[in-house]
Amino acid sequence: MDRRSYLKSAGATGAALAAAGCLGGGGGQETIQIGSDIPYRPFEYETTEGELVGFDVDIAEAVFAEELGYDYEFVNNSFDTIIPSLNNENFRVIMSAMTINDERAEQVDFSDPYFTAYQTIVVREDSDISSTEDMRGVRVGVQKGTTGAAAAQSLKEDLDGELEINEYDQIPDAFSALLNNQVVAVINDNTVSAEFVNGEGEGQVRFVEGEGAAAEEGENAPPYLTLTVENYGIAFRQDDDEFREEVNGALAAIREDGTYDEIYSEYFAG
Amino acid sequence: MATDTGRTADRDRGVLEQLNDRAFRRLGVVGTSLFALGVVLFIGYILLVRVDYALLVEIVYPQFTFAFLRVIGIVAISSVLSVIAGVIVGLARVSRTRLTSSIAKSYIEFFRGTPLLFQLFVIYIGVPQLWSGSFPLEQFNYYAAVIGLTLNHAAYVGEALRGGIESIPDGQMEASRSLGMSYIQSMREVILPQAWRNSLAAIGNDQVILVKDTSLLTVLAIPELLSAFRQINSSTFDAWTPIVLVAIAYLMITVPLGKVIRTLEERADPATHGGDD
Numbered sequence: 001m002d003r004r005s006y007l008k009s010a011g012a013t014g015a016a017l018a019a020a021g022c023l024g025g026g027g028g029q030e031t032i033q034i035g036s037d038i039p040y041r042p043f044e045y046e047t048t049e050g051e052l053v054g055f056d057v058d059i060a061e062a063v064f065a066e067e068l069g070y071d072y073e074f075v076n077n078s079f080d081t082i083i084p085s086l087n088n089e090n091f092r093v094i095m096s097a098m099t100i101n102d103e104r105a106e107q108v109d110f111s112d113p114y115f116t117a118y119q120t121i122v123v124r125e126d127s128d129i130s131s132t133e134d135m136r137g138v139r140v141g142v143q144k145g146t147t148g149a150a151a152a153q154s155l156k157e158d159l160d161g162e163l164e165i166n167e168y169d170q171i172p173d174a175f176s177a178l179l180n181n182q183v184v185a186v187i188n189d190n191t192v193s194a195e196f197v198n199g200e201g202e203g204q205v206r207f208v209e210g211e212g213a214a215a216e217e218g219e220n221a222p223p224y225l226t227l228t229v230e231n232y233g234i235a236f237r238q239d240d241d242e243f244r245e246e247v248n249g250a251l252a253a254i255r256e257d258g259t260y261d262e263i264y265s266e267y268f269a270g
Numbered sequence: 271m272a273t274d275t276g277r278t279a280d281r282d283r284g285v286l287e288q289l290n291d292r293a294f295r296r297l298g299v300v301g302t303s304l305f306a307l308g309v310v311l312f313i314g315y316i317l318l319v320r321v322d323y324a325l326l327v328e329i330v331y332p333q334f335t336f337a338f339l340r341v342i343g344i345v346a347i348s349s350v351l352s353v354i355a356g357v358i359v360g361l362a363r364v365s366r367t368r369l370t371s372s373i374a375k376s377y378i379e380f381f382r383g384t385p386l387l388f389q390l391f392v393i394y395i396g397v398p399q400l401w402s403g404s405f406p407l408e409q410f411n412y413y414a415a416v417i418g419l420t421l422n423h424a425a426y427v428g429e430a431l432r433g434g435i436e437s438i439p440d441g442q443m444e445a446s447r448s449l450g451m452s453y454i455q456s457m458r459e460v461i462l463p464q465a466w467r468n469s470l471a472a473i474g475n476d477q478v479i480l481v482k483d484t485s486l487l488t489v490l491a492i493p494e495l496l497s498a499f500r501q502i503n504s505s506t507f508d509a510w511t512p513i514v515l516v517a518i519a520y521l522m523i524t525v526p527l528g529k530v531i532r533t534l535e536e537r538a539d540p541a542t543h544g545g546d547d
Contacts (some may be wrong), residue, residue: 124403139409141491144500166411166491167501173395173489180398181405204403 031071032064033091037079042267043097044074056095058263059114059254066259067250083107087237093247094235099147109238112248113231114260118190119151120224121208122197124178129185129208132158132225139164141174141183148188151227155187179204190222191268320510329502330515337498338519341484344412344494345523348419349477355420356427356473361457363432374428381425387486390418394490411490419480426476434469435461467538474531481523495519 036056039045044054052074064072075091086094086108099117100110121140123129129138136159142149144167156163166183168174175196177183185208186193197205207224214226236244254260362374381389394414398405407413438461446456488497499512 144497167493167497168491169489173491176395176399177491179403180395180401180410181403181408182398182410 031073032093034060034064034072034074035077035082035086035091035094036074036096037082038074038076040097044095055115055263055267056097058266059260060095062254062259062263063247063250067253068246083235086235089237092236092240092243097232098235099230100233104235107238108235109240109244110233110235111244112251113233114251115232116214117230117232118212118214118222118224118226119148119187119228119230120190120193120222120226122175122178122186122188122193122201122205123184123208125204125206127184127206131208131210132212132227135159135185136162138184139166139182141166141168141177141186143168143171143174143188146171146188147228147230152187155227175201175205187227190224190226194268316510316514321514322508322511325502325506325508325511326515329498329512333493333498333502334495334512334515334519337493337495338522340492341481341494341519342523344415344419344484344487344492345481348416348423349480351416351420352423352480353427353473353477355424357431359424359428360431360435363428364435378425378429381422382429386418386422386483387489389422390414390486390490393418411487411492415484415487415490415492419483422483423476423480426479427473430469430472430476431465433472434465434467437468438464467535470531470535470538474528474534477531478524478527481527482520 036044038052040054042054043056044052046052057074060072060074064070074095077085077090079096082094082096082098083104085091094108097115098104100113104110121129121132121135129135132155135155140152140163142152142165149165149167152163152165156165166174166177168177171186171188171192174183174186174188178186179201190207193207197207209223210225212224212226213229214222217229234247236247251260254263359374359377362370363378365371365374394411397414398407398410442460442464443456446460447453451459484494485496487494488500491497493501495516499516502512503509
């Protein structure tokens with residue numbers, strides 16, 4: 001899913017985190033400030049007790065604190081202005097479930113990918129759809145403004161326009177429409193869809209399986225048909241190569257020693 | 271405020287009132303002119319600086335044209351159905367049978383007392399779930415839109431008509447009945463034509479709101495005007511070009527609709543229509 005902007009709670013969280021950073025950062029080490037658009041479950045969000053948690057937060061802890069020995073603090077910044085803020089030196093890096101793409105790569109440098117999301121197709125259990133070609137002429141549900149909607153749009157072009165797209169406000173509405181026979185398929189991120197397929201939709205819906213974009217790119221492909229592969233990266237200013245290399249080394253190290261898998265399975269069961 | 275003027279007013283009320291009226295009028299002219307100037311400058315700035323005309327031409331057809339026609343279609347159907355249903359609700363509401371009128375009252379309470387957005391969700395997401403997966407209607411979002419708008423606005427039309435009927439003195443019904451007319455005859459020949467005229471303004475007002483309520487249909491994945499705006503905004507990050515189109519499109523429906531309603535009101539009013547009773 002592409003990021004939307006959450007302006008709420010920016011000030012309060014920022015202030016609280018800044019205060020926490022001051023208290024903890026007395027050791028003379030450099031504090032790495034991390035720009036992020038909070039909340040965005042499950043990548044960065046606050047618990048009801050106000051504790052900042054999430055996949056990005058745990059990866060930051062592992063990379064910056066445990067591997068590289070820096071202090072770090074998260075700075076809240078709405079997603080639509082987060083790249084200009086990085087280049088204005090409001091923080092050192094961005095960790096905000098940010099998909100690496102060409103437009104962004106013109107303005108910032110990305111680390112090696114630390115998370116991969118796939119656009120996948122979910123259909124009803126009894127559906128006979130088993131390939132993208134079977135999607136010809138059917139109606140699909142997506143969430144407005146997401147990369148799932150973009151993937152549906154490009155699938156439509158591949159099918160010579162023979163695909164109808166219903167754009168819903170929120171992804172649960174698209175899933176309801178699937179259960180209620182209003183759409184034949186839902187195109188969305190694999191991690192979010194998996195929660196639905198294995199949760200409330202269990203026994204009623206399934207992923208379309210087969211090889212797709214992920215297999216083409218020779219990735220460690222998931223079993224279901226993937227329309228696109230989206231890699232999340234940590235964003236750096238373009239003059240920060242040395243630090244970026246340092247972080248890439250740390251990312252490789254946590255993948256090596258199993259820390260990454262541990263964090264991954266905590267947030268994305270299954 | 272100022273005791274001085276108070277005393278002057280006591281002394282020479284006529285002159286002061288005239289002065290005040292003139293000052294008041296002048297204040298009105300200055301105030302509205304300033305407001306209009308601000309609006310013109312703002313719109314001029316938007317149209318000259320903010321609107322990307324290349325993008326405007328690109329999106330006006332097919333995206334906006336189809337969204338516009340879709341809205342007109344939905345409005346036309348829902349509008350006719352809601353007025354018909356509203357007359358039924360209104361008649362039931364003024365019924366002298368306790369059961370009928372209290373059912374109509376509950377209907378109005380529910381549909382006026384809960385948000386249309388909620389009602390749309392009930393119809394579109396709640397109702398098909400009762401079939402648990404085998405709901406037969408395809409593209410139910412369009413049906414849900416028309417059903418939702420009709421049920422909701424029937425309540426408002428019904429309530430408007432009730433007001434119109436109740437503003438007719440009881441004596442008229444009694445007189446008609448005593449002339450040997452049935453209840454239905456009296457309603458149709460005597461009460462309703464007058465009640466219709468009395469409630470036309472309120473009903474027309476409601477129909478204009480119905481047009482604007484179609485913006486809620488964006489949540490039913492109907493590609494109407496607001497959906498078109500959101501889609502273009504999220505893909506181009508240009509807000510003002512689609513905003514201008516959306517504003518023009520809605521006004522192209524509501525302004526003529528307002529005119530039609532005013533014409534109907536004038537035609538229904540015997541004072542302006544030469545009185546052909």
